[in-house]
Amino acid sequence: MSKLQGNSAALGTSIPPDTPHAISVSLPTWRDNVGYEEGDKRVVSSMVNGYPRFFIHLSIAKLAGICEQRHAVGNERAMLFPTKRSAQQCREFIGNRSKSLGKPVTARLVHLLICPDDQVVDKDSIAGTCADLHIVLFPGDSFSVAKEFWQHAGLGISSRLQEEQKAKAAAAPVASAASNRYSRGGFTKHYSAAAAPKRNSITAVPNSVKGPEDVGDDTAVYLEERYGRNLPLTAARFAKKALQRRLAGVLLCDSAPDCQEDAGNEDLVVGPSTRGVKDVSENDVYLYPTGMSAIWSAHQLALNTLTPAKSICFGFPYTDTLKILEKWGPGCHFLGNGLDSDIDELEEILEREPILALFTEFPSNPLLRSADLPRLRRLADKYNFIIVVDETIGNLKNVKVIQYADIAVSSLSKVFSGASNVMGGRCVVTMSPLKSKLDETFEDVYFDEDAIYMERNSRDFKERVDLIDANTQTICEFLRSRSQAGGRPDGVIKEVWYPKYTTPEHYEHCRIKSAVSEDGKPGGYGGLFSLTFTSMEASKAFFDTLNCYKGPSLGTNFTLACPFTILAHFLELDWAARYGVEEGLVRVSVGLEDKEVLLESFRVAVEAAQNASVAKSA
Numbered sequence: 111m112s113k114l115q116g117n118s119a120a121l122g123t124s125i126p127p128d129t130p131h132a133i134s135v136s137l138p139t140w141r142d143n144v145g146y147e148e149g150d151k152r153v154v155s156s157m158v159n160g161y162p163r164f165f166i167h168l169s170i171a172k173l174a175g176i177c178e179q180r181h182a183v184g185n186e187r188a189m190l191f192p193t194k195r196s197a198q199q200c201r202e203f204i205g206n207r208s209k210s211l212g213k214p215v216t217a218r219l220v221h222l223l224i225c226p227d228d229q230v231v232d233k234d235s236i237a238g239t240c241a242d243l244h245i246v247l248f249p250g251d252s253f254s255v256a257k258e259f260w261q262h263a264g265l266g267i268s269s270r271l272q273e274e275q276k277a278k279a280a281a282a283p284v285a286s287a288a289s290n291r292y293s294r295g296g297f298t299k300h301y302s303a304a305a306a307p308k309r310n311s312i313t314a315v316p317n318s319v320k321g322p323e324d325v326g327d328d329t330a331v332y333l334e335e336r337y338g339r340n341l342p343l344t345a346a347r348f349a350k351k352a353l354q355r356r357l358a359g360v361l362l363c364d365s366a367p368d369c370q371e372d373a374g375n376e377d378l379v380v381g382p383s384t385r386g387v388k389d390v391s392e393n394d395v396y397l398y399p400t401g402m403s404a405i406w407s408a409h410q411l412a413l414n415t416l417t418p419a420k421s422i423c424f425g426f427p428y429t430d431t432l433k434i435l436e437k438w439g440p441g442c443h444f445l446g447n448g449l450d451s452d453i454d455e456l457e458e459i460l461e462r463e464p465i466l467a468l469f470t471e472f473p474s475n476p477l478l479r480s481a482d483l484p485r486l487r488r489l490a491d492k493y494n495f496i497i498v499v500d501e502t503i504g505n506l507k508n509v510k511v512i513q514y515a516d517i518a519v520s521s522l523s524k525v526f527s528g529a530s531n532v533m534g535g536r537c538v539v540t541m542s543p544l545k546s547k548l549d550e551t552f553e554d555v556y557f558d559e560d561a562i563y564m565e566r567n568s569r570d571f572k573e574r575v576d577l578i579d580a581n582t583q584t585i586c587e588f589l590r591s592r593s594q595a596g597g598r599p600d601g602v603i604k605e606v607w608y609p610k611y612t613t614p615e616h617y618e619h620c621r622i623k624s625a626v627s628e629d630g631k632p633g634g635y636g637g638l639f640s641l642t643f644t645s646m647e648a649s650k651a652f653f654d655t656l657n658c659y660k661g662p663s664l665g666t667n668f669t670l671a672c673p674f675t676i677l678a679h680f681l682e683l684d685w686a687a688r689y690g691v692e693e694g695l696v697r698v699s700v701g702l703e704d705k706e707v708l709l710e711s712f713r714v715a716v717e718a719a720q721n722a723s724v725a726k727s728a
Contacts, residue, residue: 122156346558401521524665579634649694
């Protein structure tokens with residue numbers, strides 16, 4: 111990859127282009143991002159996709175609209191889930207959350223099971239030829255509450271699962287409808303809700319709305335398998351086993367092509383883990399449909415296994431982590447700077463009250479601060495709380511943190527995949543009581559086809575990380591030389607937030623300093639950094655001029671930038687600023703493009719920011 115494609119991506123189109131299940135969307139200017147947050151029709155009506163936990167995929171929205179038309183009563187809206195348990199969890203949240211807001215509502219569940227007329231309905235057929243869909247119906251004016259669950263828990267159906275359910279339903283039309291509210295009598299041949307009054311308008315995407323990449327389901331599958339980009343769709347078990355081994359660090363030849371083909375075989379000989387705890391195995395790795403569902407599930411596991419108490423959110427995290435800790439269970443203490451002085455405050459809290467768990471990112475998003483994990487581990491052992499470390503940004507190629515964590519979580523959607531076309535998450539659980547409980551209660555809701563895409567994308571994960579690390583370090587060295595923090599008093603950049611410069615002693619303690627394999631490289635500083643500027647005019651000029659893709663997400667194989675605080679904290683800008691997350695902060699995830707091409711793009715953007723700053727002061 112040598113060229114930057116960003117400024118050619120039209121507003122609202124998918125990133126990457128022509129990708130049916132892309133997980134980012136083009137918001138190429140600062141004005142576009144503000145417009146998205148304000149619900150500007152110019153922006154919202156142009157969007158063919160978005161980040162899946164924030165923007166419900168058009169195909170899922172269309173199916174939900176059909177479900178509303180057939181099963182809703184009055185103004186009810188629908189959300190779709192893969193299993194009964196996840197639907198029940200959504201219903202419970204809607205009830206509890208709406209009550210806490212002073213407007214209690216009740217949601218109801220519909221289980222839609224569609225099988226061929228001659229199908230004998232059993233467990234195998236449900237997983238095979240039957241369309242199996244779990245629908246949560248709730249009053250329409252409570253959509254924002256239901257959307258909180260979709261966003262925070264990350265358990266809604268994926269767009270690929272929607273495609274499969276649609277195909278199965280088309281192959282097995284329902285001849286007649288029967289009432290269903292999770293009947294005690296088990297499944298009959300056909301399940302749907304009792305007919306509801308038809309509505310004058312339904313929340314569905316018109317049939318005419320299609321993404322530019324609509325090439326047909328069969329064609330897409332054929333192309334993936336024909337050109338070796340993916341395993342056959344029957345190989346999900348293999349893919350999940352390979353992912354668990356790769357994430358546990360037990361594959362002996364993870365970078366060799368012949369090993370990749372055998373990574374999921376049951377009889378493959380594996381070695382001790384390279385993750386920092388030698389007895390970690392593939393059986394300690396649990397896969398989830400999104401990174402946030404892994405974090406949500408880790409918190410639920412702690413609440414259901416240990417004595418419930420408040421948690422600690424240490425450092426300024428990605429927004430949903432804090433929301434999870436606040437909205438489920440007894441709540442949390444927020445130590446938002448994540449500095450050593452916050453550990454002093456933590457000790458004062460621990461002397462006053464018990465704590466369930468401490469959640470922290472290593473490093474944090476977007477300020478790239480790293481916590482003093484050894485000190486936190488000592489406190490956890492002394493005061494009997496667990497530590498959950500999100501290592502998404504540092505990633506397992508660069509840092510070892512699992513020795514300090516009871517649960518290590520990560521979003522696989524980011525650099526582990528890189529392709530920006532599939533979601534996924536994982537937990538590595540090392541604490542025995544937690545693992546025992548999870549083994550009893552774990553529900554595999556990671557859709558098979560998503561796992562297959564993730565496995566294939568991640569095969570060259572280590573090689574990609576090395577290239578991205580090198581590109582990012584070069585860019586950050588250039589930007590820091592032009593910043594006030596780097597000794598340039600007249601610089602338009604105030605600070606380059608990057609693990610090499612931000613709390614470096616704590617990051618270095620966990621950075622992998624020697625290559626794990628003969629052909630490998632030591633751990634780097636990751637592919638993410640943030641910039642703060644001397645004025646909003648400078649921030650906007652830099653962002654609008656920077657020639658790369660612009661949109662949500664990170665860890666992509668291509669460079670991707672966003673005005674992070676605008677997208678993540680638009681309604682709480684003053685609050686975020688109190689923790690150093692300024693309104694004008696620009697976050698950049700560096701990709702695999704040619705280093706010189708990248709440097710030129712950043713040089714031009716800095717010049718534009720400098721000119722904007724001069725014009726402001728003139």
